[in-house]
Amino acid sequence: MPDAVLSAIRFDAAGLVPVVAQQHDSGEVLMLAWMNAAALRETLATGRLCYWSRSRGRLWRKGETSGQIQRLVELRVDCDGDTLLALVDQQGVACHTGRRSCFYRAVREGALAEIAAPEIPPEALYGGEGGPPAPARAADAPPPGTGTGG
Amino acid sequence: MPDAVLSAIRFDAAGLVPVVAQQHDSGEVLMLAWMNAAALRETLATGRLCYWSRSRGRLWRKGETSGQIQRLVELRVDCDGDTLLALVDQQGVACHTGRRSCFYRAVREGALAEIAAPEIPPEALYGGEGGPPAPARAADAPPPGTGTGG
Numbered sequence: 001m002p003d004a005v006l007s008a009i010r011f012d013a014a015g016l017v018p019v020v021a022q023q024h025d026s027g028e029v030l031m032l033a034w035m036n037a038a039a040l041r042e043t044l045a046t047g048r049l050c051y052w053s054r055s056r057g058r059l060w061r062k063g064e065t066s067g068q069i070q071r072l073v074e075l076r077v078d079c080d081g082d083t084l085l086a087l088v089d090q091q092g093v094a095c096h097t098g099r100r101s102c103f104y105r106a107v108r109e110g111a112l113a114e115i116a117a118p119e120i121p122p123e124a125l126y127g128g129e130g131g132p133p134a135p136a137r138a139a140d141a142p143p144p145g146t147g148t149g150g
Numbered sequence: 151m152p153d154a155v156l157s158a159i160r161f162d163a164a165g166l167v168p169v170v171a172q173q174h175d176s177g178e179v180l181m182l183a184w185m186n187a188a189a190l191r192e193t194l195a196t197g198r199l200c201y202w203s204r205s206r207g208r209l210w211r212k213g214e215t216s217g218q219i220q221r222l223v224e225l226r227v228d229c230d231g232d233t234l235l236a237l238v239d240q241q242g243v244a245c246h247t248g249r250r251s252c253f254y255r256a257v258r259e260g261a262l263a264e265i266a267a268p269e270i271p272p273e274a275l276y277g278g279e280g281g282p283p284a285p286a287r288a289a290d291a292p293p294p295g296t297g298t299g300g
Contacts, residue, residue, distance in 0.1 A: 079245050
């Protein structure tokens, strides 16, 4: 069934497409991550967001370590099929720092200022589960320096 | 002044960073495009969104042909600095199809359905200006098959 969707999507040379995750009711943009065809198929089949971790080179089921899952409310495709917009219901926080959104820094007078505080201590997201070390961006993402959302 | 911002941004191997453009008041996600350092500097200096057209290989001042410009309200940076969120005030429509947002298709029962109609005939965006042929995604973007937002 999702083949009609997959065929409309233009994956890049690495077989990936960027996905903007937006909280469906508030409109808050939570994060940007990537999917390959398998991640997209799984997301459509399960209704839970599954991305492709570029750094770890494997499927990344959002929330698999932190518990901060994203349920899919609606998946949208842009006009030329090379970007997806996922309307999601984010459980808890999207960002590995414990903040609701990964976009918590804004340009203020030529510098970056933090505009949101953590809602959950990052240690609480990963500490007790034997998960990965402090991830880079979204909750569950890989270590710093390894790319957008894994 | 924007050096403090630029230094926080991790451009990819091609010197680019993805930028999500969101209407500042409604929260609607309008499009995704790319910036290099020059585009980002210009955007911060002028307060008008300037992207990097990947297909044309040049700066793309959003609205330069169509008149559908984006004024910058706030620029946000994600936790690992490799994605930007631009809160904008979109003049008219963002999409070259005449629709407000490029994300006008949604998955419905395993296929893509159009969920928004054009607000402006595409011909009206480009017809009288001797601009580029029907662009790929965002208003002013390059021909199909050439990449996200140019």
